[in-house]
Amino acid sequence: MAAQTRARTYYATWGALLVLTGCTMAASSLTRGRAEVALTLLSSTAKASLVALFFMHLAQSRFMLRAVLVVAAAFVAILVALTAADVALRPPVPVLQPKG
Amino acid sequence: MQPVLDAHFEDRPKYEHAARLGLWVFIGSEVLFFAALFTLYASFRVLHPAAFEEASRHTDFAKGAANTVVLVTSSLAAALGLHALQEGARRRAAMLFALTSALALVFLWLKAAEYSSHLAEGLRPGAAYASSELPGEGPRIFYTLYYLMTGLHALHVLGGLGAFAWVLWMLRRGAWNGSWHLGVELAVLYWHFVDLIWLYLWPLFYLVR
Numbered sequence: 001m002a003a004q005t006r007a008r009t010y011y012a013t014w015g016a017l018l019v020l021t022g023c024t025m026a027a028s029s030l031t032r033g034r035a036e037v038a039l040t041l042l043s044s045t046a047k048a049s050l051v052a053l054f055f056m057h058l059a060q061s062r063f064m065l066r067a068v069l070v071v072a073a074a075f076v077a078i079l080v081a082l083t084a085a086d087v088a089l090r091p092p093v094p095v096l097q098p099k100g
Numbered sequence: 101m102q103p104v105l106d107a108h109f110e111d112r113p114k115y116e117h118a119a120r121l122g123l124w125v126f127i128g129s130e131v132l133f134f135a136a137l138f139t140l141y142a143s144f145r146v147l148h149p150a151a152f153e154e155a156s157r158h159t160d161f162a163k164g165a166a167n168t169v170v171l172v173t174s175s176l177a178a179a180l181g182l183h184a185l186q187e188g189a190r191r192r193a194a195m196l197f198a199l200t201s202a203l204a205l206v207f208l209w210l211k212a213a214e215y216s217s218h219l220a221e222g223l224r225p226g227a228a229y230a231s232s233e234l235p236g237e238g239p240r241i242f243y244t245l246y247y248l249m250t251g252l253h254a255l256h257v258l259g260g261l262g263a264f265a266w267v268l269w270m271l272r273r274g275a276w277n278g279s280w281h282l283g284v285e286l287a288v289l290y291w292h293f294v295d296l297i298w299l300y301l302w303p304l305f306y307l308v309r
């Protein structure tokens with residue numbers, strides 16, 4: 001770790017995480033269906049970014065480490081989204097019946 | 101640096117860099133592990149949207165929210181503990197790591213209370229599923245994934261407890277100080293990752309309804 005994070009940064013991160021947790025619950029009770037999924041997951045990603053940047057010190061890490069993590073997160077998103085899209089959009093598989 | 105490591109690394113920064121990179125690689129493999137399960141969840145949710153919404157109304161909203169606050173706060177305690185140690189305040193660091201461990205125990209206690217009440221209601225994993233209130237394939241799959249994913253996460257919390265027990269033991273023995281605390285740094289990094297996974301599990305099983 002290059003520079004040392006100040007204690008104040010940790011308290012601010014924690015405060016932001018609690019505020020976002022409250023926002024997530026509010027968003028979840030005010031919306032339904034797809035909007036709710038999108039809003040709560042967006043909020044989770046905001047929280048996860050705060051944890052990674054400040055608690056896990058990615059904000060002060062080497063560029064390569066940050067690049068590796070951003071790319072990894074992008075590939076996880078692709079894996080989840082495309083697999084779910086495949087399941088959602090695929091037409092029903094015709095059941096093969098033996099002839100005769 | 102321990103004498104045995106002198107033969108492998110030219111200097112301490114190189115050793116520390118290798119150890120940190122090693123933990124990040126471990127975190128990367130954990131991400132793959134959980135990503136597969138998140139993919140499974142997304143696919144089944146697409147197949148059974150209404151059943152998943154109905155089922156997530158039956159998980160314990162209050163305990164889920166409380167556990168989120170508990171884990172986020174334990175992450176703060178761990179971060180402040182490392183900060184204290186970096187400044188040479190070993191007693192304060194030990195107290196903060198003990199607080200981290202206590203919060204991890206609170207998390208597991210709440211989780212166990214949730215499991216036992218769900219099991220009593222027949223909301224069990226796989227073939228053991230026997231809920232008359234939530235019948236059908238969708239809720240059964242939801243609760244199977246619930247036990248699988250939150251259970252796996254709980255095992256990681258147990259692992260974190262083990263890591264902090266080791267940290268506290270080594271601190272007591274005087275193994276670490278303001279300039280040498282790599283093991284503590286890695287344990288804290290792992291703990292933040294366990295917190296991060298929960299931040300995604302929480303909305304998927306407790307909120308999206």
